[in-house]
Amino acid sequence: MDFIPYNSRLSWHKVPFGAVREGEKVTIRIVLPLSICCTGASLVINSDSGKSAVYPMEWERYEKNNEEWWRVSFTPEKQGLYWYHFAIACKGESRLITRFENSTGRISSDGTSFQLTVYSKDFQTPDWIKGSVIYQIFPDRFRNSGSEKNGVPSDRVLRSDWGGEPMWEPDAEGKITKYDFFGGDFRGIEQKLDYLESLGVGCIYLNPIFEAQTNHRYDTASYENTDPLLGSEDDFSHLCAEAEKRNIKIVLDGVFSHTGADSVYFNKEKRYDTPGAYNSKESPYYDWYKFEKFPDKYDCWWGVDILPEIDEENDGYIEYIAGENGILRKWLRAGAGGWRLDVADELPDKFLDALRRAVKAEKPDAYILGEVWEDASNKISYSRRRRYLQGAQLDSVMNYPFADALISFAISGAAEGFNDKITGICENYPKPAVDCLMNHIGTHDTCRVLSRLATLGRYRSTHLERYKGGLTVEQAEYGKTLLKLISVMQFTLPGVPCIYYGDEAGIDGGEDPFNRGCFPWGKEDAELIEHYRFLGRLRKEHKVFEEGEFVPVSAALGCVAYERRNDEERIMTVANRNSHSIVYVLPEEGYEALSGGTVSGRELYLEGETAAILIKVS
Numbered sequence: 001m002d003f004i005p006y007n008s009r010l011s012w013h014k015v016p017f018g019a020v021r022e023g024e025k026v027t028i029r030i031v032l033p034l035s036i037c038c039t040g041a042s043l044v045i046n047s048d049s050g051k052s053a054v055y056p057m058e059w060e061r062y063e064k065n066n067e068e069w070w071r072v073s074f075t076p077e078k079q080g081l082y083w084y085h086f087a088i089a090c091k092g093e094s095r096l097i098t099r100f101e102n103s104t105g106r107i108s109s110d111g112t113s114f115q116l117t118v119y120s121k122d123f124q125t126p127d128w129i130k131g132s133v134i135y136q137i138f139p140d141r142f143r144n145s146g147s148e149k150n151g152v153p154s155d156r157v158l159r160s161d162w163g164g165e166p167m168w169e170p171d172a173e174g175k176i177t178k179y180d181f182f183g184g185d186f187r188g189i190e191q192k193l194d195y196l197e198s199l200g201v202g203c204i205y206l207n208p209i210f211e212a213q214t215n216h217r218y219d220t221a222s223y224e225n226t227d228p229l230l231g232s233e234d235d236f237s238h239l240c241a242e243a244e245k246r247n248i249k250i251v252l253d254g255v256f257s258h259t260g261a262d263s264v265y266f267n268k269e270k271r272y273d274t275p276g277a278y279n280s281k282e283s284p285y286y287d288w289y290k291f292e293k294f295p296d297k298y299d300c301w302w303g304v305d306i307l308p309e310i311d312e313e314n315d316g317y318i319e320y321i322a323g324e325n326g327i328l329r330k331w332l333r334a335g336a337g338g339w340r341l342d343v344a345d346e347l348p349d350k351f352l353d354a355l356r357r358a359v360k361a362e363k364p365d366a367y368i369l370g371e372v373w374e375d376a377s378n379k380i381s382y383s384r385r386r387r388y389l390q391g392a393q394l395d396s397v398m399n400y401p402f403a404d405a406l407i408s409f410a411i412s413g414a415a416e417g418f419n420d421k422i423t424g425i426c427e428n429y430p431k432p433a434v435d436c437l438m439n440h441i442g443t444h445d446t447c448r449v450l451s452r453l454a455t456l457g458r459y460r461s462t463h464l465e466r467y468k469g470g471l472t473v474e475q476a477e478y479g480k481t482l483l484k485l486i487s488v489m490q491f492t493l494p495g496v497p498c499i500y501y502g503d504e505a506g507i508d509g510g511e512d513p514f515n516r517g518c519f520p521w522g523k524e525d526a527e528l529i530e531h532y533r534f535l536g537r538l539r540k541e542h543k544v545f546e547e548g549e550f551v552p553v554s555a556a557l558g559c560v561a562y563e564r565r566n567d568e569e570r571i572m573t574v575a576n577r578n579s580h581s582i583v584y585v586l587p588e589e590g591y592e593a594l595s596g597g598t599v600s601g602r603e604l605y606l607e608g609e610t611a612a613i614l615i616k617v618s
Contacts, residue, residue, distance in 0.1 A: 005030045005097055006086065006105030008114050009423060018427040019117035019377070022079050026116070029060070029071040030086055030097060030105070040089040041070040046113070048081045048385045057086075076118040079390045081378060083113035102420050103427065117377050117428055120391025125432040126338070126365045128249065131546030132202030133491075133536050134498035138444050139206055139230055140181055140215045141518045142501050143188030151228040153213070153271075156181055163520060165468070166513040174463050179214045182518055186231040186239045197246045199504065199529075200536020203367070203496070204243065205340055207444055208253045209236065212260055216444070216516070218342065219260030219306055221271075223320075223327045233334060240335025249337030251367055254328075256321060256355075257346045258301040258309050266308050277308075288317045301343075312351040322351075322358040329362040337366060340438075344370030344394065345381045352393040369438055370394040375401060377428040389433045399437040399495055401425050406441055406486045407449070411457045413577045415560045419552035422562070426494055426550050435547050437495030441486060444500070444516055448509040453486075454479025459510055467510030480506065481609050484531055485575055488596070488611035491535040492564060492573045494550045504532040534595065538613065544569040553587060570616035579608045590618040 006028075008014050015027045032038045041057040060069040076082065086097035086105065098111030105114070144162060152158070157167065157180040167180040189204070196204065208217035211225045226233055240250050261268040265285040267276025277286045278295045288310050290299035301307040310317060321327045328339065339359060341347060347355075359366050370388055372379060376397045379386045388394045405421040408414070426434055442449035447459050447467065454475040461467040471479065483503070491497045502517070506525030509515045539545045548564040548571075555561070558578040564571050572591060576582050584597075584604040591599050597612030598605045606612050 003033050003107075004104050005032050005107060008099075008103045008105075009427060019119055019430045020076065021123070021430075022118060022121040023075060023077060024121075025073055025075045027071060027073045029069055030057070030088075031063070031067050031069055032088065034062075034066055034068060036088075036090045036107070038068065038070070038088050038090050042087045043072050043074070043084060044087055045074075045082050045084045045116075047083075054087075076116070079118050079120050080387070081385055082116040082118060084116060085111075085113050103424070115378060115428055117390070117430060119389065119430040119432075123391030123430060123432055125395040125436045126367050127546075128247075128337075128365060129203055129367050129436045129496055131539055131543065132496055133200045133539060134203045134205055134251075134438055134440075134496050135196055135199065135201040135501065136205045136440070136443060136498055137189060137207065137501045138184075138216075138516050139186075139189070139209055140184045141516055142184045143192050143519060143521070144183040145185050145187035145191055147185060147187050147231070149183065149185075149229050153228075156229075158183065163518045163523075166517060168466065168468075168513055170464055179216075181215050181229055183229055184518075185229065186226075186235040190239045190242050193242055193246055193248065196248065198536075199499065199532055200540055201248055201499075203249050203251055203337070205251045205369075205438075205498070206253060208255055208342075210255075213262045214260075215513075218255050219258075219262070220255050221260050221263040224330070237335045240337075244335075249367070250335065251338040251340050251369065252331055252336045253342060254339045255342040256310065256351070257312060257343050258307040261300075261306045261308055284316075287311070288314055313348050318351060318354050322354040326358060328355060328358045332359065332362045332366060337363070338368060338395075339366070340369040340371070340398075341394070342371055344388065344397070345372050345379060345386065348382055349387065349393070352388070356393050367436065368393075368395045369436075370397045372397045373400045375425065375428060389430055391430075394433075396429075396433040396436045396438065396495075398443070399425070399439045402437070402439050402490075402493060402495065403441050406489055407452060407457075409489075409560065409575075409577060410453055410482045410486045413558045415555040415558055415577065417555065418560045419555040419562055422493060422550060423552055431547075434494050438498050439490055439493060439495040440498040440500065441490055442500045442503055442515075443498075444512070446515065447511055448507055448515045449500070449503055450476070450479045450483055450506065451508045451510060453482040454508065461511070466512070466514065468514045469509035471508050476506070476508065479508070480525070480528060484528070485577065485609055485611050487532065487535060488613060489560070489573060489575050491539060492545065492571065492613065493562075494548075494564070497535070497539075499532065504529050538594065542569060542571060542615075544571055559584060572614040572616070573611060574604055574606060574614065575611040576606045576608060581605065581607045586614075590616055592617050 043055040045053045055072045057070040057072040060071045096109045097105045099114045100111045159180050159182045210220050211222040211227045212219050259265050264272045266278050268278040275283045277283050277289045299309040376388050451469045454471050459467045502519045506528050544564045544566045548566040551563040553561040559576050561574045586602045591614040594613040
């Protein structure tokens with residue numbers, strides 16, 4: 001049957017929208033056709049804890065002479081994930097209303113249950129990040145200040161050709177044993193703070209800065225020291241202080257699921273004088289690791305033997321990281337404004353709970369961001385449902401679902417389903433987490449977005465012969481056109497847009513390490529940078545981007561439209577992926593263009609592969 005008795009995203013079916021706080025009343029209504037002769041209805045709720053509850057629904061009223069409304073109100077008292085459907089009695093038989101596409105309910109047992117996320121009544125996220133812009137920096141490749149480097153290990157490959165092609169020399173098994181360094185440092189970042197401020201940046205997310213033997217530094221050698229190529233702890237603190245003067249905070253990358261084998265903790269290469277876990281069972285770090293057969297057979301991250309896995313539930317390790325004088329607090333005291341957690345979905349609840357307690361005790365407005373590639377509200381790992389966003393662990397996550405939706409729209413031109421994907425995250429995530437989502441379209445883990453767009457995603461290659469990038473002039477211009485299109489969307493969706501360093505300057509590049517090239521100082525794409533500066537100013541000037549509601553308008557025929565709304569403002573984004581111009585009929589009159597397109601009455605004239613930002617003025 002085509003009749004839709006329930007849609008969890010519509011206010012007359014469910015209030016409030018989406019996730020709710022503990023103790024917040026929820027009212028749900030179903031609408032049934034008179035023809036099915038319903039004699040009773042119930043809301044059936046199952047929790048992840050295994051408990052079930054049935055709430056009888058009350059008949060409310062007839063409407064339009066051919067339908068009747070049933071309603072129920074209830075108050076979830078405990079945070080968690082809940083799943084619900086409806087049972088109705090019709091002509092002596094019981095039938096179900098279950099969930100289908102676009103979160104609509106139908107009278108059928110073939111669908112799934114609706115999700116209700118209930119989060120802590122005390123859950124708050126930092127206000128300073130909302131409405132801002134995040135800028136991600138791979139430290140070795142952003143800016144070399146030219147300052148003298150002290151204490152740099154002699155076995156490093158140091159490059160003097162800033163902007164040269166990153167080195168990629170895998171052995172026959174695909175392993176990398178040599179890494180090159182271009183010498184980007186803290187002072188170099190400090191030199192470019194005014195530039196970052198001009199982009200509207202309020203948060204710099206740094207890939208790992210701690211002592212390590214690789215240029216990516218995800219093989220931590222010492223959590224207590226900065227890498228000597230980057231500068232000293234004092235240099236870091238000075239950078240943080242100078243950034244704060246510009247209302248910019250710095251978030252560090254916390255790699256806590258593994259360390260480097262060549263580290264003070266494991267010491268497989270005997271670089272350090274003190275015994276590591278690999279050297280002796282008497283090492284203070286021995287219990288941190290998982291040895292199957294000492295010393296050569298140990299658990300390592302994704303089978304990479306230079307990255308031995310940590311037992312993150314080890315009390316000694318938790319104390320070292322999250323204790324009163326632990327690593328988390330040390331670097332917050334040094335000036336950091338928060339932590340991004342590498343592979344957060346591989347960190348157990350015990351560790352994440354302790355981490356949040358430590359971070360928020362030290363600095364209540366610190367930002368805790370997790371790397372989770374899927375819907376973080378219902379993710380299963382460690383064979384259990386995770387509770388990252390229910391108030392006791394993360395503030396928010398890297399928003400891969402949004403990134404996938406944006407890039408898919410740009411590459412395929414298919415608009416259908418776009419708004420549904422965005423609304424799904426807004427519905428499942430707590431509002432405090434939605435408002436500080438990290439909305440990226442490229443990171444150190446993905447091919448450069450310009451290359452992805454310019455080649456329409458045709459950049460795959462083998463593990464040993466990676467795609468390096470390298471675009472023709474025509475490809476680069478086409479990629480830039482699509483980048484400008486989806487960056488408008490990125491900057492106007494719920495959450496916080498993140499620029500991966502150099503994307504705004506027109507850098508292209510393939511898979512790691514070619515997505516980690518040097519920033520092209522002096523060779524930037526000035527037009528693209530000015531485009532990003534405009535978007536940064538837009539977010540600062542309009543408070544609706546801090547916490548405004550997301551309202552889908554349309555998504556069809558190569559065109560996506562949505563609004564952001566609060567009590568003072570309504571701003572609409574219309575994105576035309578078609579290669580031809582269109583006339584888009586607005587839902588009402590009274591819009592003016594802030595950028596892109598021309599408005600006449602209810603008609604928006606929009607060129608192909610461009611986006612318009614409109615504000616409702618009357």
